[in-house]
Amino acid sequence: MSHVHIGFIGAGALASAMHYPSVVALEDATIAAICDLNTERLNQTADRYGVTRRYTDYRRMLDEVALDAVYVIMPPVFLKPIVLDCFAAGKHVFMEKPPGVSVAEAQEMADTARAAGRLSMVAFNRRFSRVVVEAKKCIDERGPITQCMVEFHKYHLGTAKWDYYGVGMFETDVIHVVDLLRHFGGEVVAVDACVQTWHSDQENVFNAFVRFESGATGFLTANRASGVRYERFEIHGHGIAAYIRAPETAEVFTDNRTEPVAVFRGAELAGSDKPYRTYGFADESRHFIDCIKTGAQPLTCLDDAIKSRRLVDRILEAGRR
Numbered sequence: 001m002s003h004v005h006i007g008f009i010g011a012g013a014l015a016s017a018m019h020y021p022s023v024v025a026l027e028d029a030t031i032a033a034i035c036d037l038n039t040e041r042l043n044q045t046a047d048r049y050g051v052t053r054r055y056t057d058y059r060r061m062l063d064e065v066a067l068d069a070v071y072v073i074m075p076p077v078f079l080k081p082i083v084l085d086c087f088a089a090g091k092h093v094f095m096e097k098p099p100g101v102s103v104a105e106a107q108e109m110a111d112t113a114r115a116a117g118r119l120s121m122v123a124f125n126r127r128f129s130r131v132v133v134e135a136k137k138c139i140d141e142r143g144p145i146t147q148c149m150v151e152f153h154k155y156h157l158g159t160a161k162w163d164y165y166g167v168g169m170f171e172t173d174v175i176h177v178v179d180l181l182r183h184f185g186g187e188v189v190a191v192d193a194c195v196q197t198w199h200s201d202q203e204n205v206f207n208a209f210v211r212f213e214s215g216a217t218g219f220l221t222a223n224r225a226s227g228v229r230y231e232r233f234e235i236h237g238h239g240i241a242a243y244i245r246a247p248e249t250a251e252v253f254t255d256n257r258t259e260p261v262a263v264f265r266g267a268e269l270a271g272s273d274k275p276y277r278t279y280g281f282a283d284e285s286r287h288f289i290d291c292i293k294t295g296a297q298p299l300t301c302l303d304d305a306i307k308s309r310r311l312v313d314r315i316l317e318a319g320r321r
């Protein structure tokens, strides 16, 4: 297959900001049709990208348009039936995180994809962020990762309770860095955690300590009663460390030298400072299209994403004990 025909279901905020521009920029993919229940959003988005096939009923779109793959971008509560219909129609599916509202939903989607022989990808964009990719490469070149840390704080006080259609803040948002911790550390063998409620009526401070099969250790810290949004990652190896502020910068230090041996800047690497380019959205779509062309399962396919979703539950369980 040299050219991939994509259908979109969902023309909402995140899809419009990140996924449409990412796919439109690909030379070997075309947005062949768009579906949204909201006709204003549908027409605005379709006008912007010159897409003539417009639908409010995704089943009609699947029946009438020759599509190779479908991007289903909407809150997790609506995902499962649509994703299952796409697999049943023989399409590969790209979806945002989290993959459904529970491990059981993610499992059902993964089993259906496998039975249908279709590819799936869950959009864990941090893995594809340019500075993360380059920094991790440096550590991997020196042998195994021995320790990693993911930090993802936000100010979420004095605003409405976090309730994303009934799905919690850890499952929908902190899951980004849960996935990244697994990406750095590998298979998880043990978890300990502390989950707390500070200055709020909902759980908002999450700290976890993870042991990986490789022997490496991982730390996660996410405080949603903190001062401001702050996201930072660390990866340590044999005489080497990377300190990452994705999507902006990463610094790599080695052998007791106080000056970094490498400094990566997201905007330079991506040739743009637009978040869809620096923060991994464009690159995850590139990866998805490449996988469709070669038949390889994407790095963050449903079978892999379930492991991150399970780790979410393990951290919450351990932290509440």
Ligand SMILES: NC(=O)c1ccc[n+]([C@@H]2O[C@H](COP(=O)([O-])OP(=O)(O)OC[C@H]3O[C@@H](n4cnc5c(N)ncnc54)[C@H](O)[C@@H]3O)[C@@H](O)[C@H]2O)c1
Binding pocket: 009, 010, 011, 012, 013, 014, 015, 016, 035, 036, 037, 038, 041, 056, 058, 073, 074, 075, 076, 078, 082, 096, 097, 098, 123, 125, 172
């Ligand atoms: N990667 C990130 O950093 C990041 C950041 C924010 C949000 N997200 C994820 O993005 C997703 C939300 O995407 P969004 O902001 O574009 O959503 P949104 O809620 O803004 O829009 C969803 C759209 O889907 C449409 N829709 C719902 N059901 C439909 C159906 N059956 N048929 C056709 N259209 C339907 C709605 O009309 C709406 O226009 C969530 O999974 C969220 O977790 C990811």
